[in-house]
Amino acid sequence: MTSVLDGHVIDLDRVQVAVDGSRWLWTCDVSESGQPLMQRLDADGTALTLPEVYVQHGPLTPAPTPTTAALYRQVLLQEAP
Structure with missing residues (x-):
């Protein structure tokens, strides 16, 4: 699910990191x-809208996701031009 805040689309299905370093996740509520x-x-474990x-904590960015083994294989198996 996504939400729009100040013209920015926020992916609520991912952990979000605020400017102050705090990490936030949507409660599904x-x-x-x-x-x-x-x-x-x-x-x-504070809950805020x-x-x-x-x-209170600054703009949010999605937390980086780890690279999967499948992506590594896909990149490594690509043929060079």
């Missing part, structure tokens, strides 16, 4: 106002 509820993965996270 929304607030009474319809905003996605995000839970802090480090520290005390997506706009609150943005205001």
Whole structure:
């Protein structure tokens, strides 16, 4: 699922990292106002709405995902031009 905040599309299915280094994940729930509820993965597990996270902790970027063995094989098996 995605959400749009300040014109930026945020993938709620991925862990998001705020500018301050805090890590957030969507709880699969929304607030009474319809905003996605995000839970802090480090520290005390605080739950805030997506706009609150943005205001209090800074813009979000998706956490990097590890490279899979399948991708390594695909790259290594490609023939050189």
